[in-house]
Amino acid sequence: MSDRFMLTPYFLDKEEPGLRSAAGKGWILNEPTLTAETKQGRMSQFHQPLADFFHKTLRQGDRPISFAGDCCTTIGTMAGFQRAGISPTLVWLDAHGDFNTWETSPSGFLGGMPLAMLTGRGEQTMLASVGLTPFPDTQVILTDARDLDPGERDNLDESAVIHLPQVEQLLDYDLPTGPLYVHFDVDVIDSGALPAVSYPAPDGPSVAMMKRVMRHLAGTGRVTAVSVSAWNPKLDKNGRSQAIVMELLVELIA
Numbered sequence: 001m002s003d004r005f006m007l008t009p010y011f012l013d014k015e016e017p018g019l020r021s022a023a024g025k026g027w028i029l030n031e032p033t034l035t036a037e038t039k040q041g042r043m044s045q046f047h048q049p050l051a052d053f054f055h056k057t058l059r060q061g062d063r064p065i066s067f068a069g070d071c072c073t074t075i076g077t078m079a080g081f082q083r084a085g086i087s088p089t090l091v092w093l094d095a096h097g098d099f100n101t102w103e104t105s106p107s108g109f110l111g112g113m114p115l116a117m118l119t120g121r122g123e124q125t126m127l128a129s130v131g132l133t134p135f136p137d138t139q140v141i142l143t144d145a146r147d148l149d150p151g152e153r154d155n156l157d158e159s160a161v162i163h164l165p166q167v168e169q170l171l172d173y174d175l176p177t178g179p180l181y182v183h184f185d186v187d188v189i190d191s192g193a194l195p196a197v198s199y200p201a202p203d204g205p206s207v208a209m210m211k212r213v214m215r216h217l218a219g220t221g222r223v224t225a226v227s228v229s230a231w232n233p234k235l236d237k238n239g240r241s242q243a244i245v246m247e248l249l250v251e252l253i254a
Contacts, residue, residue, distance in 0.1 A: 001061060001062055001063050002062045002063070003062070003063050003065055003253055004028075004053075004057045004062050004063065004064050004065065005023075005024065005026070005027040005028065005065045005066075005067065006027065006028045006029075006030050006049075006050060006053045006064065006065070006066050006067070007019065007020065007022060007023045007027050007028070007029055007030065007066075007067045007068070008030040008031075008046050008050065008066065008067065008068035008069070008073055009029070009030075009031065009068075009069065010043075010046060010068065010069050010070075011069035011070050011111075011198075012039065012043060012069075012070055012072065012110060012111060013034065013039045013042040013043050016069045016233065018233025018234060018236075019067065019068075019069055019230055019233055021233065021242070022067055022230065022242065022246070023067075028053065030046050030049050030050060030053070030068075031046075032045050032046055032048075032049060033045075034046070039110065040110075040123070040125045040126050040129075041129070043072060043126060044125075044126050044129035044130065046073070046076070047072075047073060047075050047076030047079070047126060047129065047130050048076065048129070048130055049076070050066060050068075050073055050076030050077055050079075050080065051076045051077070051079035051080040051083065051130045051131075051132075052080065053066075053080065054066075054076070054077050054079075054080020054081060054083075054084070054225065055079075055080040055081075055083040055084050056080075057080075058080065058081065058084040058086055058224070058225070059084050063223070063224060063225060063226070063253070064077070064080070064225050064226075065225070065226045065227070065228070065249075065253070066225075066226070066227040066228065067227075067228050067230055068227070068228070068229060068230065069229065069230055070111045070114075070229055071094070071098050071111060071114045071115070071183070071185055071229045072110065072111060072113075072114045072117075072126065073227065073229070074114055074115075074118060074183055074227055075114065075117065075118065075126050075127055075130060075132060076130055077181075077225065077227050078090075078118055078132055078135060078181075079127075079130035079131060079132040081181065081225070082131075082132060082133060083131075086179060086224070087139065087178075088139070088178065088179040088180055088181040088224055088225070089139050089140075089141065089175065089176045089178060089179070089180050089181070090118075090135065090139060090140045090141065090181050090183065091141045091143065091170070091175075091180055091181065091182045091183070091217065092115060092140060092141065092142045092143065092183045092185075093143050093144060093167065093182070093183065093184045093185060093188045093213075094115075094142070094143075094144060094145060094183075094185040094187070094188050095144055095145070095146055095147050095185065095187045095188050095199070095200075095201035095204055096112060096145060096147050096148070096185070096187070096199065096201070097112075097115065097142065097145040097147075097148045097149075097152050097153070097155075097156055098111075098112055098113060098114050098115040098116065098185075099113075099115050099116045099121075099142075099145075099148075099152045099155050099156050099159075099161075100112045100113050100116060100122070100149060100151065100152045100155070101113060101116050101121050101122025101123070101151075101155065102122055102123065103122070103151070104149060104150075104151025104152050104154070104155055105149065105151070105152070106149055106151075110123070112149075112152070115140070115142065115161075116155060118132075118134065118135045118140075119134055119135055119136070119137050119140065119159065119161065120134030120135075121155065136160075137159045137160035137161045138160050138161075138162075139176075140161045140162065141161075141162045141164060141170075141173070141175075142156070142161050142162065142163045142164070143163075143164045143167050143169070143170055143188075144164075144165065144166070144167050144188050144204065144205070145163060145165070146165070146201060146203060146204065147199075147201040166205075167188065167204075167205040167209060167210065167213055168205070168209055168212070168213065170213050170216060170217070171212065171213065171216050175220060175222075178222070179222055179224035179225075180217065180220060180222045180223050180224060181223075181224060181225045181226075181227075182217055182223055182225075182226050182227075182252060183226075183227045183229075184226065184227070184228050184229070184248070184249075184252070185228075185229040186228065186229065186230060186231050186241070186245050186248075187199055187200060187201060187204075187229075188204055188205065188210070189204055189205060189206075189207060189210055189244070190202065190203065190204035190205060190206060191204065193206060193207050193244070194207070194231065194241050194244055194245075195235065195241065196231040196232050196233070196235040196236035196237075196240075196241035196242075197231055197232055197235070197241070198232045198235075207244055207247075207248070210248055211247070211248060211251050214248050214249075214251035214252040215251050215254075217252060218251060218252050218253065218254055223252060223253065226249070226252060226253060228245065228249060230242075230245065231245055
């Protein structure tokens with residue numbers, strides 16, 4: 001199995017050119033011309049190439065890896081899984097729940113909704129654009145999510161999503177059989193250790209703990225795909241946050 005990379009240098013529908021620094025040799029840049037009139041429409045225009053990339057890579061027996069500025073790109077990656085006929089367990093590492101809907105979000109921030117969308121809640125226009133059927137709650141393991149809005153917490157409590165409040169709980173958790181898809185929002189790491197993120201949250205796991213978790217997941221031999229929602233390059237003055245993220249990725253796919 002070979003690793004194949006796609007870099008999507010956008011945060012929601014806004015270009016984030018600083019992310020291009022992450023691209024290595026042979027990486028595919030996902031930069032379609034965005035012509036749609038709505039934010040969701042523009043985002044769907046780069047979700048579609050992600051779906052195609054994941055579908056093709058999975059069918060070839062290789063491992064797709066997505067780098068992007070926000071978690072909504074998982075709509076494209078999950079569509080690729082469905083097209084390939086693969087239904088993984090989704091391990092979602094994030095300081096936030098991403099489980100808001102328009103009704104529960106205090107800010108109306110679309111980037112706080114993707115996991116809710118993926119499981120059939122709230123905003124569904126982007127799922128429809130890539131032909132994605134909502135993913136079952138019971139195949140989602142949300143890890144950490146220490147920073148939840150009140151209505152978002154209610155949504156999560158009422159769902160069948162498996163919520164492990166401490167990242168280290170993954171070390172002892174009996175993961176389901178079958179393929180694993182790991183989504184890694186880097187703000188899951190304690191903001192004191194990795195500050196170059198747009199929505200920092202204190203009291204998260206250390207880099208050392210995250211390395212243990214990544215090694216544990218890699219040790220299953222079943223990590224079929226990875227997506228990374230990246231650091232904010234504008235805040236990463238010395239490149240340290242990017243270096244930490246890349247170190248953790250190496251642990252996960254080694």
